[in-house]
Amino acid sequence: DAKTTQPNSMESNEEEPVHLPCNHSTISGTDYIHWYRQLPSQGPEYVIHGLTSNVNNRMASLAIAEDRKSSTLILHRATLRDAAVYYCILRDYGGSYIPTFGRGTSLIVHP
Amino acid sequence: EPEVTQTPSHQVTQMGQEVILRCVPISNHLYFYWYRQILGQKVEFLVSFYNNEISEKSEIFDDQFSVERPDGSNFTLKIRSTKLEDSAMYFCASSEAAWEQETQYFGPGTRLLVL
Numbered sequence: 477d478a479k480t481t482q483p484n485s486m487e488s489n490e491e492e493p494v495h496l497p498c499n500h501s502t503i504s505g506t507d508y509i510h511w512y513r514q515l516p517s518q519g520p521e522y523v524i525h526g527l528t529s530n531v532n533n534r535m536a537s538l539a540i541a542e543d544r545k546s547s548t549l550i551l552h553r554a555t556l557r558d559a560a561v562y563y564c565i566l567r568d569y570g571g572s573y574i575p576t577f578g579r580g581t582s583l584i585v586h587p
Numbered sequence: 588e589p590e591v592t593q594t595p596s597h598q599v600t601q602m603g604q605e606v607i608l609r610c611v612p613i614s615n616h617l618y619f620y621w622y623r624q625i626l627g628q629k630v631e632f633l634v635s636f637y638n639n640e641i642s643e644k645s646e647i648f649d650d651q652f653s654v655e656r657p658d659g660s661n662f663t664l665k666i667r668s669t670k671l672e673d674s675a676m677y678f679c680a681s682s683e684a685a686w687e688q689e690t691q692y693f694g695p696g697t698r699l700l701v702l
Contacts, residue, residue, distance in 0.1 A: 508687050519591075519678045519693030520622075520630060563630070567687060574643050575686055577630040 480564045485582040488554045496549040496581050498564030503544050507567055510575070511538065511549045513560040520563065520577075523549065559585045589613040591694035593679050599700045600669055608664045608697045610679030619662045620680040620691060621654065623647070630678070635686065636662065669701045 481499040488494040500509065511523040524531055524538045526547075531538040537550040551558055561580040568576035592611045600606050612619050621633040634644045636654050653665045662681075666673055676698050680691040 510686075512691075514630070519680075519696050520691075521693065522690040525688075525690075573687075574632045574635075574645055575691075576632065579629050 479568070480566060480576075480578045482562075482564055482578055482581045484579065485584065487584045487586065488551075489586050490556060491553050494551040494554045494558070494583065496551070496562050496564075496583065497546065498548070499546045500564065500566055501545040503566060505544075509538070509540060509544075509547050510565040511536070511562060512565060512577075513558075513562045514580070515557075515560045521560075523562070554583075554585045556585050556587060559583055589692075591679055591681055591692050593677075593694040593697050595697060596695070597698045597700075599702065602671055602701055603668050606666050606669055606699065608666075608677050608679075608699070610662045610664075610681075610694055611660055612662055612679065612681030613692055614660070616681035616683050616692070618642075618682045618685055618689075619654075619656070620682075620686070621664045622678045622680065622693075623675040624678065624696075625672075625675045633664070637685075666699075669699075671701050674699060674701045 508525050508527050510525040512520040513523050514520045524533055524536050526538045539548045561582050563577045563580040565575050567573040594609045619636040622630050624630045632645050634648045634654055635642045651667045655663050676696045678696045679694045682689045682691045
């Protein structure tokens, strides 16, 4: 089973960088690492995903450890609109491979 | 920008009744999903659907649940005989390719309350 561990919550000030960690020590070699976020009262929203190399897009960067047992989502300049629950998602085997959300990290952004 | 839509936004039903939740995925997407989120809890995968059949399902997706793509645009989740514990937010999602390597786009959800 590919389990993920994330801190329950983190805080940041507006316009500062935020590093959201995720541990996935049982990840298999072919598992992509996905990050989604969920703003209050909304459906999850894709942020970024990667396999081995670090990835960048307009929303964030994803830094993946060399051994792939952990990753960090980086928001370069947090805004109030980034306040959300951030989920690190891998596939999990429970009879078949399915996407498994953990409890995520609740990011609080202070003005 | 294309988006996934869901109807209704809220549904209240009596225990034992059948409910059908509707979703319109993004038009060129081939993979479709249902998730649920009980209030205050994590998002849980229910089922994925590709090429007119279920490709994966979780333990939650038992015989009370079924999915259908009746007309090439809608994607529905049916709960045959609702229980109190089915009260949750249900999210539909779609993607161009299998979720492991592709972005899933989620709808706004249907809040189901079973009394």
